[in-house]
Amino acid sequence: xxxxxxxxxxxxxxxxxxxxxxxxxxxxxxxxxxxxxxxxxxxxxxxxxxxxxxxxxxxxxxxxxxxxxxxxxxxxxxxxxxxxxxxxxxxxxxxxxxxxxxxxxxxxxxxxxxxxxxxxxxxxxxxxxxxxxxxxxxxxxxxxxxxxxxxxxxxxxxxxxxxxxxxxxxxxxxxxxxxxxxxxxxxxxxxxxxxxxxxxxxxxxxxxxxxxxxxxxxxxxxxxxxxxxxxxxxxxxxxxxxxxxxxxxxxxxxxxxxxxxxxxxxxxxxxxxxxxxxxxxxxxxxxxxxxxxxxxxxxxxxxxxxxxxxxxxxxxxxxxxxxxxxxxxxxxxxxxxxxxxxxxxxxxxxxxxxxxxxxxxxxxxxxxxxxxxxxxxxxxxxxxxxxxxxxxxxxxxxxxxxxxxxxxxxxxxxxxxxxxxxxxxxxxxxxxxxxxxxxxxxxxxxxxxxxxxxxxxxxxxxxxxxxxxxxxxxxxxxxxxxxxxxxxxxxxxxxxxxxxxxxxxxxxxxxxxxxxxxxxxxxxxxxxxxxxxxxxxxxxxxxxxxxxxxxxxxxxxxxxxxxxxxxxxxxxxxxxxxxxxxxxxxxxxxxxxxxxx
Amino acid sequence: xxxxxxxxxxxxxxxxxxxxxxxxxxxxxxxxxxxxxxxxxxxxxxxxxxxxxxxxxxxxxxxxxxxxxxxxxxxxxxxxxxxxxxxxxxxxxxxxxxxxxxxxxxxxxxxxxxxxxxxxxxxxxxxxxxxxxxxxxxxxxxxxxxxxxxxxxxxxxx
Amino acid sequence: xxxxxxxxxxxxxxxxxxxxxxxxxxxxxxxxxxxxxxxxxxxxxxxxxxxxxxxxxxxxxxxxxxxxxxxxxxxxxxxxxxxxxxxxxxxxxxxxxxxxxxxxxxxxxxxxxxxxxxxxxx
Numbered sequence: 001x002x003x004x005x006x007x008x009x010x011x012x013x014x015x016x017x018x019x020x021x022x023x024x025x026x027x028x029x030x031x032x033x034x035x036x037x038x039x040x041x042x043x044x045x046x047x048x049x050x051x052x053x054x055x056x057x058x059x060x061x062x063x064x065x066x067x068x069x070x071x072x073x074x075x076x077x078x079x080x081x082x083x084x085x086x087x088x089x090x091x092x093x094x095x096x097x098x099x100x101x102x103x104x105x106x107x108x109x110x111x112x113x114x115x116x117x118x119x120x121x122x123x124x125x126x127x128x129x130x131x132x133x134x135x136x137x138x139x140x141x142x143x144x145x146x147x148x149x150x151x152x153x154x155x156x157x158x159x160x161x162x163x164x165x166x167x168x169x170x171x172x173x174x175x176x177x178x179x180x181x182x183x184x185x186x187x188x189x190x191x192x193x194x195x196x197x198x199x200x201x202x203x204x205x206x207x208x209x210x211x212x213x214x215x216x217x218x219x220x221x222x223x224x225x226x227x228x229x230x231x232x233x234x235x236x237x238x239x240x241x242x243x244x245x246x247x248x249x250x251x252x253x254x255x256x257x258x259x260x261x262x263x264x265x266x267x268x269x270x271x272x273x274x275x276x277x278x279x280x281x282x283x284x285x286x287x288x289x290x291x292x293x294x295x296x297x298x299x300x301x302x303x304x305x306x307x308x309x310x311x312x313x314x315x316x317x318x319x320x321x322x323x324x325x326x327x328x329x330x331x332x333x334x335x336x337x338x339x340x341x342x343x344x345x346x347x348x349x350x351x352x353x354x355x356x357x358x359x360x361x362x363x364x365x366x367x368x369x370x371x372x373x374x375x376x377x378x379x380x381x382x383x384x385x386x387x388x389x390x391x392x393x394x395x396x397x398x399x400x401x402x403x404x405x406x407x408x409x410x411x412x413x414x415x416x417x418x419x420x421x422x423x424x425x426x427x428x429x430x431x432x433x434x435x436x437x438x439x440x441x442x443x444x445x446x447x448x449x450x451x452x453x454x455x456x457x458x459x460x461x462x463x464x465x466x467x468x469x470x471x472x473x474x475x476x477x478x479x480x481x482x483x484x485x486x487x488x489x490x491x492x493x494x495x496x497x498x499x500x501x502x503x504x505x506x507x508x509x510x511x512x513x514x515x516x517x518x519x520x521x522x523x524x525x526x527x528x529x530x531x532x533x534x535x536x537x538x539x540x541x542x543x544x545x546x547x548x549x550x551x552x553x554x555x556x557x558x559x560x561x562x563x564x565x566x567x568x569x570x571x572x573x574x575x576x577x578x579x580x581x582x583x584x585x586x587x588x589x590x591x592x593x594x595x596x597x
Numbered sequence: 598x599x600x601x602x603x604x605x606x607x608x609x610x611x612x613x614x615x616x617x618x619x620x621x622x623x624x625x626x627x628x629x630x631x632x633x634x635x636x637x638x639x640x641x642x643x644x645x646x647x648x649x650x651x652x653x654x655x656x657x658x659x660x661x662x663x664x665x666x667x668x669x670x671x672x673x674x675x676x677x678x679x680x681x682x683x684x685x686x687x688x689x690x691x692x693x694x695x696x697x698x699x700x701x702x703x704x705x706x707x708x709x710x711x712x713x714x715x716x717x718x719x720x721x722x723x724x725x726x727x728x729x730x731x732x733x734x735x736x737x738x739x740x741x742x743x744x745x746x747x748x749x750x751x752x753x754x755x
Numbered sequence: 756x757x758x759x760x761x762x763x764x765x766x767x768x769x770x771x772x773x774x775x776x777x778x779x780x781x782x783x784x785x786x787x788x789x790x791x792x793x794x795x796x797x798x799x800x801x802x803x804x805x806x807x808x809x810x811x812x813x814x815x816x817x818x819x820x821x822x823x824x825x826x827x828x829x830x831x832x833x834x835x836x837x838x839x840x841x842x843x844x845x846x847x848x849x850x851x852x853x854x855x856x857x858x859x860x861x862x863x864x865x866x867x868x869x870x871x872x873x874x875x876x877x
Contacts (some may be wrong), residue, residue, distance in 0.1 A: 003810035005802070005818035007777045015728050018739035040806065042777075052728025061778040062817040086789040086820040135764065136771035136779060144761045200684030200723035237855070238631070238668055240725065257767075258757040266759050279627055280667030282722065296626035297658075298665040314623070357686035357727040364728050395685065431685045447687055449722065455665070558746070560701045582697055584745055 004042040004050065006083060009059040011124060013048025013210050014242055020071065021056035027072040027132045028058075031079040041083055047211020047246075049124030050365030051111055057124070059106060066106040095362055097537040111362045114381050116369045118351050119204075119327045123211030123365075128246050128536065131253040140259055142333035144224050147267040150333075155226040156182060159329065161337035163349030166260075168194055168285070168322030168401065169426045169502070171348075174329075177319060180309035181227040184317035189229035190219050192313060192320045195236040195243070196292055197410040198282040199398035200449065201429035204353040204365055205323035209236065209243035212327070213250035217273065219326030221260065222333060224271045227319050231272055235290055238277045247275055282453035285366040287320040287503045289455070300457045301501035322427070324353055337356030344370035352425065358394075358432035359386050368413075375409040378432055389434040393517065397426025399446040400506030402513025422513040424506070431526070438535035439518040440525050444472040446510035450503060461504030462496040468511060478539045480526030489515065534596050537581035541597055546571040548593035555585035555594065611636055612644060616651045626652070626662055630669055639670040667721075675717035677755055680734040684723030687731040691744075695731045696720060698745040702733040704754050715755070773813065782815050783861055789820040790833035796830035797849065804850035805833075808857045816861060829872050835860055846872035 010016075010025040025043060032038045049057050054068035058078070065088045067078065074092055081087045093102040094109050103109050117123075126133035134140070146155050160175030181189060193216060197205040208216060220232045236244055251273050254260040262270045274292050278408045283289045284299040291313050293299035300579040312318025328350060332340045341349050348370040354377060357363045361383035368377060374394060378384070383393050392404040402423035404411070411417055415425050433442070468491050471484050492508030499505045515522065524530045531539040544555070544564075549571040556564040556572060563579040566572030574585070574594075615632045619625040631649060634640050640663055649659040663669045681696045696707065699718055703711045710717040726732045729741025733748070740751055758764050772779060785805055789798050802820065809816050826832060829846030835856060836842045843866055845856060852870055859865045 001772075003806055004777055005806055005820070007775075010776075014739075015726050015741075018726055018732075018741050020728060040802070052726065055728070062784070062819045082787065085791070085794070086787075132767065132771035133775060135768050136775045138768070140758075140764055141768075143760075144764055148761060198722065201727055202728055203723075203725040206725045239721070239723075257756075258759060265761070277628070277631065278666075279631065279669065281665060293627065294624055296624035296662070298661055300665075350625070355727060357730060358689045360602045363686075363730075398685065429685065431689060433689055437689055442689075445685070453722075560698075580697075582701075582745070583694060584698075587744065587746070 002039075005062075006041040007061045008041060008043050008083070009046045009061065009124070010043060011047070011049055011055060011057040012045040012242075013052070013055075013124075013207060014050030014240075015048060016055035016057055017242070019052075019055040021068075023072040024056050024058065024070050024075060027075040028079070028465065031076050032083070033358060035079050035084055037079065037083055042550065044127045045129070046124050046126060047122075047128045047364070048122060048207040049205060050367075051109075051362065053363040060088075063088070064106045064550075065104050066094055066109065091132070099512075100422055110383065111364065111366070111381055114372070114376060115367050116351050117367050118331055119208065119215070119324055119353055120365065120367045121331075122215065123207055126212065128211050128213055129249050131214060131250065131257060131259075134212070139330075140218055140336065142330035143218050143221055143259065144265050145327070146287060146333050147265040147269055152182060152226045152228065154332065155222060158337045159226070159332060162332045162340040163337075163344070163347075164325065164328055164332060164340065165348065165415060166321060167324035167328070167352065167428070169397070169424070171425055173410050174321060174325055177309065177321070178223060178226050180307065181229075181317050181319040184310045186317045186330055188231075188316045189227055190313045190316060190318040191224045191227065191229045191232040192287075192294070192308075192318055192515045193220055193232065193234040193284060193326055194320055194322045195234055195240075196278045196284045196286065196290060196506055197237060197240075197323075197427065197430055198285050198453075199400075199427045201357050201395075201398055201431050202355045202427040204355055204428060206240050208323050208327050210246055214254065215327040215330060216247075216323055217250055217260065219329035220273065221264070222329050223269045223319060223321070223326065225267075225269050227317075229319070230270045231274070232573040233274050233276055233294055233313070235276045235278055235284070235294060238279060244275060244277065257433050270282075281455070282449075283501070283503050286503060287404075289501070290320065291318065298455070300455045303500065324428075345412060345414040345417075347416055351364070352428055354430045356382050356430050356432070357526075358430075358457075359389065359434040360384070360432040361386055370414045371412045373410050373412055374404060374430075377413075377430065378409070379508045382432065385432065385434050389436065392433050392435050392437055393439065394433065395423075395431040395442070395446075395510070396429070397424040397509075398429045399449045400424060400502070400509055401426045401429075402509045403433070403442070403517065404513075405517040422509070422516055424509070429538055436533055436535070437502055438476075438531055439514045439521045440472065441476050441533075441535050443514045443529075444469065444476055445512045447472055450507040454507075456505065458498075458500035458504060460495045460498040461500065461507065464491055464499075465504070465507050467491060468495075468508065472511070475525050476521065476531075476536045478525070478529045478536070480522075482526070484526060485515065485519070485522055540581060541576050542574050542579060542581065542583070543595055543597065544572050544574055545593045545595060548591050550591055550593070553592070554588045554590070558588045560583045560584065599711075608636060609647075612647060616648065616657055626654070626659065627666070630659075630663055632754050634669060637673075639673045641671075673710075675714050677716050677735055679716055679718045680721045680724065681707075681718065682722075682724045682726075682730070682732045682734075683720045684727065684730075686727035690730040692731040694745050695733060695748055698748045699733070699752070716752075773815070776815055777817060781823055782817075782838060784817045784819060784834075784836040785809075786819045786821055786834040786860065788830060788832075788834075788835070790827075792833065793830045794825040798831045800850055801831045801832070801833065801848050801853055804853040805857070808853060812857070812862070814857075814861065826872065837861075837864065840864075842875040844873035844875070845870040 058067040164174045165171040286301045289299040289301040308318045353367040456462045550571040649656045799853045833848045
């Protein structure tokens with residue numbers, strides 16, 4: 001067997017690949033050969049580390065030195081200095097945002113320190129295309145335990161006792177759901193994984209699929225055993241080609257080793273998995289719509305009951321969970337429900353993965369124990385707001401959720417506290433906004449999204465969201481009227497209580513939450529025709545400050561509509577009738593001579 | 598396919614092959630449409646009718662599915678497909694300005710194809726690369742940490 | 756291979772762990788000084804010998820390397836860190852000495868006193 005003294009992990013998640021990690025890996029292999037180290041050092045391609053902002057990420061083991069934003073030109077230095085001579089390359093290490101010191105080790109970086117990585121335990125650490133690496137980390141031991149030592153009922157009891165709740169949005173207790181599917185009568189049952197991560201701003205499922213696909217497969221097989229299903233479907237967005245590729249490899253490897261297929265662990269249990277590629281429809285995140293889509297129909301939801309547990313795919317009892325939920329299962333079975341239930345708050349156990357994005361310094365995936373506060377996530381893990389601007393609000397739960405203002409930052413996060421605050425856990429998207437974000441425009445943005453994605457089957461969602469959107473568009477254009485706020489509120493309440501599925505029922509949430517916490521911004525738009533954040537272009541204008549303008553002509557050259565005129569070395573002017581308020585001039589000006597009002 | 602020798606029926610023959618792979622199976626309409634679209638880059642009415650006939654489905658059902666999902670195109674796309682992310686993370690980091698710049702550079706609106714047939718522009722909900730926001734994709738390449746100025750540079754390379 | 760029992764799974768796991776020792780390890784560590792002085796004194800041969808011995812004996816040991824330790828006249832320097840004991844630094848290590856360090860210290864826990872140049876609490 002070939003022993004390597006060192007492993008170089010190169011991230012091959014979507015984020016790092018976009019930043020150029022493929023080139024880095026190729027160069028790494030070339031340089032290792034050039035320095036005759038290819039027999040001593042192994043290059044391993046891993047999934048996402050969750051710290052995409054810093055990509056491409058390279059980690060050198062056994063020391064665990066973390067290099068970030070590595071370019072192919074940097075590779076020679078890493079090989080020669082670190083791998084050959086043992087001197088880690090300081091300049092490529094992560095620089096602490098506050099102390100400005102270099103942090104050599106992965107585990108010492110603030111972004112990772114407060115995290116509790118259970119679901120993401122293998123992401124970025126193993127090669128997702130090699131099943132043996134998953135097994136080395138204890139993979140498939142939970143499946144062996146469930147199949148050889150436990151009855152299906154015991155598995156369900158264990159999941160119930162762990163307190164695991166659905167991580168896809170609703171937060172329904174997973175063990176209970178499995179119990180319903182187990183109790184349903186039928187000769188054929190299905191396990192379905194919802195990997196149609198459509199919530200913009202959330203990408204934890206993608207990272208698990210790309211970085212640790214076997215965790216999902218093992219969780220689904222355990223679920224199959226528990227409910228009595230011999231077949232499963234994974235419904236993945238077609239926008240995630242890398243995830244689909246890795247899943248296919250993982251399923252084939254599990255089959256080869258007998259971990260999927262017939263008579264697994266000689267228990268008589270058979271299980272096979274199919275992949276279905278979605279075709280781009282947000283509403284397919286709703287379980288009945290998802291099932292319709294697997295069946296090849298328009299992805300429209302239907303009235304429940306009957307619930308999928310009784311009448312699901314092809315009319316058979318089916319159990320639908322999302323990726324993160326399944327990825328928790330193997331750890332619960334392996335380490336026991338007590339261990340799992342010891343983490344978290346009273347009604348929300350375990351951890352949750354959040355996708356931290358927006359105006360925050362460290363963007364990426366953060367898996368934290370339930371009950372941590374938003375402040376800890378945004379300021380300790382996220383490092384605070386970009387350019388040290390003022391925090392304004394954070395949107396939780398995507399277009400179905402709501403925003404949470406500064407005064408609630410110390411709220412411990414769990415399913416129930418978020419609902420009370422007018423938001424929801426959703427899939428775990430956390431979009432941080434600073435003082436430059438207009439909350440009215442944001443509500444319009446979310447409603448525009450849900451309106452476009454409304455499938456049109458039920459009237460409250462199809463017509464109601466359209467009217468709400470029209471009102472919001474008027475307000476952001478400075479055409480708001482007295483009474484608009486009240487109308488929005490009453491429409492929102494009606495849609496919430498009458499829409500057919502989760503998409504419609506939650507669509508008004510962003511409007512209600514912004515009205516609850518930022519009503520003054522709505523009033524400023526309607527009564528004073530003013531956008532306090534200076535975002536709504538119809539309510540803002542750009543002006544050149546004469547005393548600061550040096551007449552360099554840079555702004556006039558970038559203006560796409562020739563609205564800026566003036567002689568060289570003399571102050572320029574903006575013709576506001578021509579100006580389309582794109583802001584290009586302000587970005588270009590080196591003298592801060594252009595202001596927005 | 599300049600050297601085609603089968604009298605222009607290549608695509609028909611290949612569509613037939615796709616259909617035969619799925620013969621007699623349940624729930625195959627979406628994968629069939631996905632494969633058929635790969636063949637031609639879009640789904641012309643003729644293709645939809647062939648699929649409906651083959652599986653003995655009403656045309657309305659095939660058309661209904663093809664128009665329901667964002668992935669399917671009923672009109673041909675440009676040589677290069679630009680997808681500008683309009684997801685939340687990109688939105689708060691200036692995604693709209695990126696979209697506006699692409700529109701003004703190419704003189705088209707979202708959903709349209711440029712007059713020379715070189716580019717078509719599709720806004721998408723989320724590319725899942727939020728850490729690099731704002732983001733756009735041209736064909737299979739992703740471009741992150743964009744500014745309007747960078748957009749112009751990138752487009753010039755195509 | 757096809758896994759049919761929990762024992763089969765364990766076997767595959769052990770094999771896989773061997774291949775991943777550099778990443779997954781909480782046992783003994785061997786560290787070689789690979790500064791310019793170390794390399795000049797033959798650190799690369801020492802490293803090669805360590806890897807050969809560790810591979811041959813199938814030991815779960817992490818092999819790491821570091822820059823100049825500052826005792827250049829005693830190069831090649833090799834540190835052995837066993838869990839729950841002091842960090843031992845050996846000096847003037849040659850490939851022959853490697854064999855003794857591995858069999859006597861790494862495997863059996865007896866420090867090779869002749870070559871010790873330093874003992875450190877971790």
